[in-house]
Amino acid sequence: MAGYLIAETTREEREKIVAESLGNIEANCDGCMAGLAEMYQEYIDGKKELRQINMEFNARYVKGEDMPVRSRCPESFC
Numbered sequence: 700m701a702g703y704l705i706a707e708t709t710r711e712e713r714e715k716i717v718a719e720s721l722g723n724i725e726a727n728c729d730g731c732m733a734g735l736a737e738m739y740q741e742y743i744d745g746k747k748e749l750r751q752i753n754m755e756f757n758a759r760y761v762k763g764e765d766m767p768v769r770s771r772c773p774e775s776f777c
Contacts, residue, residue: 705745713743 701707703716717739738756741747 703749705742705748710743710745713745716749717743 705713708716717736721735721739739749739752742749742752
């Protein structure tokens, strides 16, 4: 793999990049990783670069806008 940019990767490589970066994204826990996995779907689909997704998330976080509600995750899942 040449890099992380959409033009340099296949969909399968982008799926692997996200999975390895987030860890266990298939956990059966509401609020643990599900929101993060969904957040990076546009990268996997080749619509937005990682940098753009992260910058948009950071801007919303700093402003306190549009943040998903997270439920407490049982310790056995996290």
